[in-house]
Amino acid sequence: xxxxxxxxxxxxxxxxxxxxxxxxxxxxxxxxxxxxxxxxxxxxxxxxxxxxxxxxxxxxxxxxxxxxxxxxxxxxxxxxxxxxxxxxxxxxxxxxxxxxxxxxxxxxxxxxxxx
Amino acid sequence: xxxxxxxxxxxxxxxxxxxxxxxxxxxxxxxxxxxxxxxxxxxxxxxxxxxxxxxxxxxxxxxxxxxxxxxxxxxxxxxxxxxxxxxxxxxxxxxxxxxxxxxxxxxxxxxxxxx
Numbered sequence: 001x002x003x004x005x006x007x008x009x010x011x012x013x014x015x016x017x018x019x020x021x022x023x024x025x026x027x028x029x030x031x032x033x034x035x036x037x038x039x040x041x042x043x044x045x046x047x048x049x050x051x052x053x054x055x056x057x058x059x060x061x062x063x064x065x066x067x068x069x070x071x072x073x074x075x076x077x078x079x080x081x082x083x084x085x086x087x088x089x090x091x092x093x094x095x096x097x098x099x100x101x102x103x104x105x106x107x108x109x110x111x112x113x114x115x
Numbered sequence: 116x117x118x119x120x121x122x123x124x125x126x127x128x129x130x131x132x133x134x135x136x137x138x139x140x141x142x143x144x145x146x147x148x149x150x151x152x153x154x155x156x157x158x159x160x161x162x163x164x165x166x167x168x169x170x171x172x173x174x175x176x177x178x179x180x181x182x183x184x185x186x187x188x189x190x191x192x193x194x195x196x197x198x199x200x201x202x203x204x205x206x207x208x209x210x211x212x213x214x215x216x217x218x219x220x221x222x223x224x225x226x227x228x229x230x
Contacts, residue, residue, distance in 0.1 A: 011149075012221075013217045014145045014146065014149055015220070016216075016217045016218075016219075016220030016221045016224065017139075017145060017213060017216050017217045017220055018145065018220070019220035019223055019224060020216040020217070020219050020220035020223065021136055021139070021140060021216070023223065024132075024136070025136060025140070030129045030132060030133065031129065034126075034129055067227075068223070068227070069226060069227070090226065093219070093222075094219065094223075097215060097216065097219050098132060100212060100215065101131075101132050101135040101136070101212065101216075102128045102131045102132045102135070103131075104131075104135050104208070104209065104212050105130070105131030105132055105133070105134035105135035106127075106131045107208075108134060108135065108138065108183070108209075109131065109134060111184060111205065112182075112183070112184070
């Protein structure tokens with residue numbers, strides 16, 4: 001029992017965990033986060049930096065990240081109109097968690113290789 | 116840039132993150148972890164506590180959790196032979212991360228409800 005995540009995980013916990021995974025799950029979320037992290041702010045720049053992503057899939061995933069308040073879509077009404085995607089302040093908190101997940105994944109790979 | 120998970124996420128980081136998600140991803144991993152956490156050690160007990168899971172799916176997922184060194188399959192050669200599934204010491208480390216993911220998911224739900 002003491003080796004469990006908690007003494008007792010309840011259904012609400014599982015739902016919360018699934019939410020967390022959902023937010024960055026799927027094939028494209030991470031490459032998009034990666035692209036924006038590396039300075040790509042415009043739709044076209046993000047699209048060009050991710051091999052194989054379609055316009056439709058990029059739109060949908062950007063929308064989901066926006067709905068989850070992780071990125072902001074900013075429209076500049078100059079001529080020509082430009083749209084920029086940037087990370088929100090709130091995304092910082094998730095950033096810490098993502099880093100921990102990255103570190104765990106790296107350690108885990110070593111553990112599996114060692115056996 | 117300062118709002119990103121890291122100043123720069125590289126492809127190796129993305130792979131590591133995908134590994135982490137993979138280990139507890141899918142429909143059944145969490146309910147199984149949940150079942151074992153709540154004291155079910157035997158295959159049949161685990162199966163009975165998870166509505167809808169088939170013998171085949173449970174076997175496969177237990178095998179994957181075992182391959183990832185998160186659970187141990189112990190065979191007792193008494194009569195009748197019994198098999199017990201328990202968490203490994205190594206799973207503890209993942210447990211902490213799972214708890215953080217749960218907490219983040221709960222906070223995230225509040226953030227989304229607030230808007």
